[in-house]
Amino acid sequence: xxxxxxxxxxxxxxxxxxxxxxxxxxxxxxxxxxxxxxxxxxxxxxxxxxxxxxxxxxxxxxxxxxxxxxxxxxxxxxxxxxxxxxxxxxxxxxxxxxxxxxxxxxxxxxxxxxxxxxxxxxxxxxxxxxxxxxxxxxxxxxxxxxxxxxxxxxxxxxxxxxxxxxxxxxxxxxxxxxxxxxxxxxxxxxxxxxxxxxxxxxxxxxxxxxxxxxxxxxxxxxx
Numbered sequence: 001x002x003x004x005x006x007x008x009x010x011x012x013x014x015x016x017x018x019x020x021x022x023x024x025x026x027x028x029x030x031x032x033x034x035x036x037x038x039x040x041x042x043x044x045x046x047x048x049x050x051x052x053x054x055x056x057x058x059x060x061x062x063x064x065x066x067x068x069x070x071x072x073x074x075x076x077x078x079x080x081x082x083x084x085x086x087x088x089x090x091x092x093x094x095x096x097x098x099x100x101x102x103x104x105x106x107x108x109x110x111x112x113x114x115x116x117x118x119x120x121x122x123x124x125x126x127x128x129x130x131x132x133x134x135x136x137x138x139x140x141x142x143x144x145x146x147x148x149x150x151x152x153x154x155x156x157x158x159x160x161x162x163x164x165x166x167x168x169x170x171x172x173x174x175x176x177x178x179x180x181x182x183x184x185x186x187x188x189x190x191x192x193x194x195x196x197x198x199x200x201x202x203x204x205x206x207x208x209x210x211x212x213x214x215x216x217x218x219x220x221x222x223x
Contacts, residue, residue, distance in 0.1 A: 002206045004213055013059070014041050019202050021213055024052055031055070037089075038062035042201045044194065046217055047081060048072040056085040058092055066201065068194050069098040071110065080109040087116045087123060094125040101187055104135030113145040114157070120150050127157040132164070132190075134183050191217070 005012075005022045009029035014020070017040045022031075028051035035041060037060025045054065047069065056065060071081055085094050098112050114125045129142045142159040164186055172182040195214045199207050 002202070002209055014039050017041070019198060019206070019210070020044070021046070021210075023217065024048070028052065032057070034059050035063040035065060036060055040064040041066070042198055043067045044198060045069040045071075045083070051080055053082045054084070056083075058087055058089045061089040062091045063089070064093040065095070067094075067096045067098075068197070069096075070190065070194070071098065071100040071108075078107040078109075080111070082111040082113070084111075084113045084115065085125075087114065087120070087125065089117075090120040091122045092120075092124075094123075096127045097130070098128070099130045099132065099190060100140075101132050101134055102138050102140065105137045106135070107139040109141040109143070111143045111145070112157075113143075113147065114155070115147040116150050116153055116155070118149040121152040123150065123153045123155070125153070125155045129159040131159070131161045132186070133162065134164070134187075 001016055002019045005020065007024060007027045009031045011032045013034045013036065015036045019042045021044045023046040025048055030053040033054065033056045035056065035058050043065065045067065065085065067083065069083060083096060083098060085096060087094060094114055096112050096114065098110055100108055100110055102108050110129050112127050112129050114127050116123055116125065127144050127146065129144045131140050131142055140161055142161065144157040144159050146155055146157050148155060164183065169179065169182050172185060173179060191214060195211060199210055
């Protein structure tokens with residue numbers, strides 16, 4: 001099931017396998033998402049607001065969650081996003097990949113966390129925060145956190161802060177692109193890669209609808 005959500009902090013309970021695209025624009029708040037037993041969810045977050053706190057939790061065993069977050073920092077404002085997944089039940093899988101694109105004079109904090117409760121088994125969890133620098137005079141805080149209270153766990157976490165590779169940028173500008181166009185091309189690569197991942201994960205279903213939604217988001221980001 002494909003679901004598109006925009007600018008709401010209404011709590012969400014996911015009861016069936018789902019692909020969810022949740023977009024926030026000029027919006028701040030806290031949102032709770034509950035995963036029912038044996039549900040598989042691909043959750044894409046698109047964000048360009050000042051404050052956002054997303055809290056995922058399990059309501060039964062066997063949940064599988066794949067989260068991609070694409071964050072575009074607002075100009076001249078301190079921006080902060082938190083994505084927490086509280087795993088309360090056994091046989092749960094979680095992958096969180098949070099990607100921030102940071103332009104001139106932005107102050108950004110990205111907090112991703114996975115908390116694993118006591119006395120549960122067969123947990124797989126992976127968390128990565130990736131910050132792509134597109135400008136100057138930037139302040140970044142990246143805090144990937146694992147809170148683990150069980151032993152039967154496979155888990156990893158990490159953070160990257162990086163600029164566009166100088167050689168790639170030189171190559172693109174030597175082919176006639178401006179630096180701004182080259183940056184846009186890099187951001188589009190991430191968006192297209194995630195679109196392909198989402199479609200593949202969904203078994204090719206609703207491909208046209210998914211691509212249409214992501215193309216509209218691309219246009220909004222670069223208008």
